Amino acid sequence: GAVVSQHPSWVICKSGTSVKIECxxxxxxxxxxxxxxxxPKQSLMLMATSxxxxxxxxxxxxxxxxxxxxxxxxxxxTLTVTSAHPEDSSFYICSARVAxxxxxxxxxxxPGTRLTVL
Amino acid sequence: xxxxxxxxGPVTLSEEAFLTINCTYTATGYPSLFWYVQYPGEGLxxxxxxxxxxxxxxxxxxxxxxxKETTSFHLEKGSVQVSDSAVYFCALSDGGFTGGGNKLTxxxxxxxxxxx
Numbered sequence: 001g002a003v004v005s006q007h008p009s010w011v012i013c014k015s016g017t018s019v020k021i022e023c024x025x026x027x028x029x030x031x032x033x034x035x036x037x038x039x040p041k042q043s044l045m046l047m048a049t050s051x052x053x054x055x056x057x058x059x060x061x062x063x064x065x066x067x068x069x070x071x072x073x074x075x076x077x078t079l080t081v082t083s084a085h086p087e088d089s090s091f092y093i094c095s096a097r098v099a100x101x102x103x104x105x106x107x108x109x110x111p112g113t114r115l116t117v118l
Numbered sequence: 119x120x121x122x123x124x125x126x127g128p129v130t131l132s133e134e135a136f137l138t139i140n141c142t143y144t145a146t147g148y149p150s151l152f153w154y155v156q157y158p159g160e161g162l163x164x165x166x167x168x169x170x171x172x173x174x175x176x177x178x179x180x181x182x183x184x185x186k187e188t189t190s191f192h193l194e195k196g197s198v199q200v201s202d203s204a205v206y207f208c209a210l211s212d213g214g215f216t217g218g219g220n221k222l223t224x225x226x227x228x229x230x231x232x233x234x
Contacts, residue, residue: 006161032220043207043224044162093161097220106211107222109154109162 003027004096006110013084014118021079021113023094030096033077034107035069038091050077084117091115120145124208124225131232137195139228141182141208144189149210151175151184151191152222156205165193165206198232205229 003026013019023033031052036044048058048069056069066088068080077096081088091114095107125140143149150169154162166175171186180195191208208225 034221043226046221049221095162095222106150106152106164106167107220108164112159112161114159
């Protein structure tokens with residue numbers, strides 16, 4: 001149980017294009033999903049918290065107009081990197097929090113999406 | 119604010135050796151504590167967790183005990199295998215008590231290399 005998928009697993013795009021990454025909770029409902037960015041050999045940096053049916057909450061220093069987040073249903077959140085540039089190349093990981101109860105503080109992570117911007 | 123401190127890696131062990139990865143934390147309220155493992159090129163997998171003081175989380179031979187008096191959650195395994203080679207992250211969740219929305223605060227990660 002508590003499986004989270006991401007699609008695509010890797011993507012290569014040209015500078016200036018936009019890329020959409022999907023995060024799905026496969027066997028549970030997730031009222032809250034989180035988007036992280038991870039640089040090589042470093043820890044995860046929280047980018048934003050995505051709540052179903054409302055606007056995402058972005059961490060300080062994260063450009064909301066560049067990293068568009070949509071959480072349209074209890075099982076799907078998307079991250080769109082707009083006008084991507086080489087410095088946006090990174091490993092993007094989503095997580096989903098089980099709704100309700102004490103279990104609600106456990107996040108389950110997707111396998112990650114490797115973005116390379118040429 | 120909340121923080122998690124992990125021992126720096128890499129940690130290199132021989133197969134069947136005993137593993138300890140230290141983790142200490144600072145937090146307000148009553149956090150839940152987690153260990154996540156990341157294999158190369160993959161996302162994080164929940165390894166174990168503990169939600170209150172003196173709880174012991176365990177999974178796949180790994181265990182960690184929530185020690186409130188020492189604010190620690192050290193990861194241990196009695197006999198490591200080559201397949202345990204990965205990066206291990208200690209994390210805490212504020213449980214929403216401080217309005218943080220159950221955000222996870224991660225340590226910097228500790229790379230474990232197990233050799234034959």
